[in-house]
Amino acid sequence: xxxxxxxxxxxxxxxxxxxxxxxxxxxxxxxxxxxxxxxxxxxxxxxxxxxxxxxxxxxxxxxxxxxxxxxxxxxxxxxxxxxxxxxxxxxxxxxxxxxxxxxxxxxxxxxxxxxxxxxxxxxxxxxxxxxxxxxxxxxxxxxxxxxxxxxxxxxxxxxxxxxxxxxxxxxxxxxxxxxxxxxxxxxxxxxxxxxxxxxxxxxxxxxxxxxxxxxxxxxxxxxxxxxxxxxxxxxxxxxxxxxxxxxxxxxxxxxxxxxxxxxxxxxxxxxxxxxxxxxxxxxxxxxxxxxxxxxxxxxxxxxxxxxxxxxxxxxxxx
Amino acid sequence: xxxxxxxxxxxxxxxxxxxxxxxxxxxxxxxxxxxxxxxxxxxxxxxxxxxxxxxxxxxxxxxxxxxxxxxxxxxxxxxxxxxxxxxxxxxxxxxxxxxxxxxxxxxxxxxxxxxxxxxxxxxxxxxxxxxxxxxxxxxxxxxxxxxxxxxxxxxxxxxxxxxxxxxxxxxxxxxxxxxxxxxxxxxxxxxxxxxxxxxxxxxxxxxxxxxxxxxxxxxxxxxxxxxxxxxxxxxxxxxxxxxxxxxxxxxxxxxxxxxxxxxxxxxxxxxxxxxxxxxxxxxxxxxxxxxxxxxxxxxxxxxxxxxxxxxxxxxxxxxxxxxxxxxxxxxxxxxxxxxxxxxxxxxxxxxxxxxxxx
Numbered sequence: 106x107x108x109x110x111x112x113x114x115x116x117x118x119x120x121x122x123x124x125x126x127x128x129x130x131x132x133x134x135x136x137x138x139x140x141x142x143x144x145x146x147x148x149x150x151x152x153x154x155x156x157x158x159x160x161x162x163x164x165x166x167x168x169x170x171x172x173x174x175x176x177x178x179x180x181x182x183x184x185x186x187x188x189x190x191x192x193x194x195x196x197x198x199x200x201x202x203x204x205x206x207x208x209x210x211x212x213x214x215x216x217x218x219x220x221x222x223x224x225x226x227x228x229x230x231x232x233x234x235x236x237x238x239x240x241x242x243x244x245x246x247x248x249x250x251x252x253x254x255x256x257x258x259x260x261x262x263x264x265x266x267x268x269x270x271x272x273x274x275x276x277x278x279x280x281x282x283x284x285x286x287x288x289x290x291x292x293x294x295x296x297x298x299x300x301x302x303x304x305x306x307x308x309x310x311x312x313x314x315x316x317x318x319x320x321x322x323x324x325x326x327x328x329x330x331x332x333x334x335x336x337x338x339x340x341x342x343x344x345x346x347x348x349x350x351x352x353x354x355x356x357x358x359x360x361x362x363x364x365x366x367x368x369x370x371x372x373x374x375x376x377x378x379x380x381x382x383x384x385x386x387x388x389x390x391x392x393x394x395x396x397x398x399x400x401x402x403x404x405x406x407x408x409x410x411x412x413x414x415x416x417x418x419x420x421x422x423x
Numbered sequence: 424x425x426x427x428x429x430x431x432x433x434x435x436x437x438x439x440x441x442x443x444x445x446x447x448x449x450x451x452x453x454x455x456x457x458x459x460x461x462x463x464x465x466x467x468x469x470x471x472x473x474x475x476x477x478x479x480x481x482x483x484x485x486x487x488x489x490x491x492x493x494x495x496x497x498x499x500x501x502x503x504x505x506x507x508x509x510x511x512x513x514x515x516x517x518x519x520x521x522x523x524x525x526x527x528x529x530x531x532x533x534x535x536x537x538x539x540x541x542x543x544x545x546x547x548x549x550x551x552x553x554x555x556x557x558x559x560x561x562x563x564x565x566x567x568x569x570x571x572x573x574x575x576x577x578x579x580x581x582x583x584x585x586x587x588x589x590x591x592x593x594x595x596x597x598x599x600x601x602x603x604x605x606x607x608x609x610x611x612x613x614x615x616x617x618x619x620x621x622x623x624x625x626x627x628x629x630x631x632x633x634x635x636x637x638x639x640x641x642x643x644x645x646x647x648x649x650x651x652x653x654x655x656x657x658x659x660x661x662x663x664x665x666x667x668x669x670x671x672x673x674x675x676x677x678x679x680x681x682x683x684x685x686x687x688x689x690x691x692x693x694x695x696x697x698x699x700x701x702x703x704x705x706x707x708x709x710x711x712x713x714x715x716x717x718x719x720x721x722x723x724x725x726x727x728x729x730x731x732x733x734x735x736x737x738x739x740x741x742x743x744x745x746x747x748x749x750x751x752x753x754x755x756x757x758x759x760x761x762x763x764x765x766x767x768x769x770x771x772x773x774x775x776x777x778x779x780x781x
Contacts, residue, residue, distance in 0.1 A: 264441030268757045269715030276753045280449045396569035403564035
């Protein structure tokens with residue numbers, strides 16, 4: 106998976122021979138995996154994200170109510186903005202059970218948070234995927250061609266990078282219209298330069314290597330060299346940055362939804378807060394639930410990203 | 424050094440040009456009728472024809488871009504529909520609140536973040552280190568507006584009635600006023616640019632009340648700014664603390680630090696004089712990069728805390744579909760951001776002689 110030399114390559118040959126003798130049959134995958142699992146933050150990140158992935162996949166089964174349906178008339182003793190009520194924790198049995206309470210429209214907050222995970226995380230994932238593909242292609246072309254092409258492409262990336270990303274995203278979505286697709290596009294576009302830079306620097310580092318020169322001498326096509334010989338070097342930094350990037354994207358989606366450039370009729374964590382934030386003092390649970398959902402999701406991505414970076418960094422001895 | 428500065432300046436020019444072009448292009452991407460997108464659905468044909476002609480929207484795109492550049496060079500960012508006021512005027516009027524908030528948040532981030540990072544690195548793997556890094560991790564993961572709301576809930580509701588209670592919104596309590604410089608110094612007959620400058624400074628409540636000795640108002644302003652400052656400053660704080668920590672950790676492992684220790688210098692001198700100085704270099708760059716986040720964050724913070732700065736104006740512009748304001752603000756902030764980072768880069772050249780050589 107990684108094109109990087111195994112850590113500790115500089116160790117004396119004898120020590121290496123010793124380990125080779127005693128070691129299990131080494132595989133790149135297993136090495137990588139055990140490296141990751143040695144990072145405490147990566148494990149915590151994986152656990153948190155695992156829970157979120159589970160929620161996203163089984164959202165329909167987990168959500169106890171339809172997130173768009175008002176409980177008014179469906180249940181007895183329904184109160185607007187009712188506080189969380191869990192029967193097991195001593196909430197009166199006469200009250201309907203809603204573990205995160207109800208919002209101003211008598212909708213079940215827990216169901217909304219669960220369903221909201223889909224859009225909030227899904228767009229983040231899609232946007233970063235798009236940014237990696239487009240940014241990666243730009244970076245690979247720029248790094249491999251060099252010269253004028255490189256200069257023009259990277260200056261353009263500099264310009265995109267010069268905008269504070271949230272503001273550029275706001276400007277893009279408010280120009281294009283407030284659909285989910287445009288939100289994804291906006292977040293993808295503002296993230297492109299980061300990935301272009303990463304891939305470009307990996308390509309620059311790899312393209313003078315002997316094995317690349319050899320492939321060229323053997324008549325391999327440019328595209329073939331890029332994809333098979335050069336790009337594997339960029340995979341590790343892309344995975345690390347992509348993981349951190351999804352976290353940032355989730356924050357940006359929340360912010361876009363909060364300021365109202367994402368249509369408030371979509372159920373996202375940010376829009377849930379946007380609709381209700383004036384009621385902070387009377388019904389804090391409506392804001393707290395989606396707020397913590399965002400925080401933990403981003404925390405998961407950040408921890409995993411940090412852990413991956415440490416695990417892949419050959420300078421840190423393991 | 425001169426060559427270094429000149430080269431850096433030359434690289435910036437095309438970037439600024441590109442910024443202007445992107446903002447221009449975005450405005451042309453608005454689907455449908457540009458006139459009705461800006462003036463609203465109910466604009467009549469006569470009004471629209473006039474609008475389209477006035478802004479040269481019937482000209483070819485390259486000419487339109489030229490017109491836009493001309494407009495910008497005169498400091499004209501268009502006119503806000505909602506406020507029926509030039510955007511430039513609107514921004515200048517509301518900028519002081521944002522400047523005050525942003526600077527305070529940055530000071531908070533640096534004043535707390537750097538010592539925290541240094542301490543974490545020096546006491547590597549101690550409870551202080553682990554604890555502050557957990558807090559830093561949560562700090563960068565929490566949206567600005569969620570943190571702001573949590574702070575309001577804690578300090579304005581839970582702690583209400585205690586000495587720790589803080590106001591949740593606005594710049595001043597009702598009844599409190601900051602007298603402007605013109606009023607305090609009786610400069611009513613000053614006019615023109617100087618008057619504009621005085622009025623601008625007067626809207627910066629902290630320095631104004633400080634130099635004119637309005638202590639009551641100063642206290643009130645600061646009390647109103649504490650929560651927004653923490654909300655906005657926490658993400659940069661966490662980033663600054665993390666960079667400071669990893670940078671000092673790296674430097675502490677270098678040979679020259681070992682040498683300094685070996686020659687018997689006091690630990691304090693080694694860490695503070697020898698190591699910290701070099702460790703803070705990367706921190707300078709990171710501080711410059713925080714400005715973009717702070718200005719975007721101001722949109723969220725000012726909205727939550729009801730501060731009528733530039734950020735809140737943008738929020739209102741989004742809800743009111745006042746696109747000209749969004750466009751103007753985006754452009755100004757981007758140019759500001761580029762300028763600050765240019766200054767940071769140049770200061771790096773002064774701080775680190777190696778950069779000049781390249």
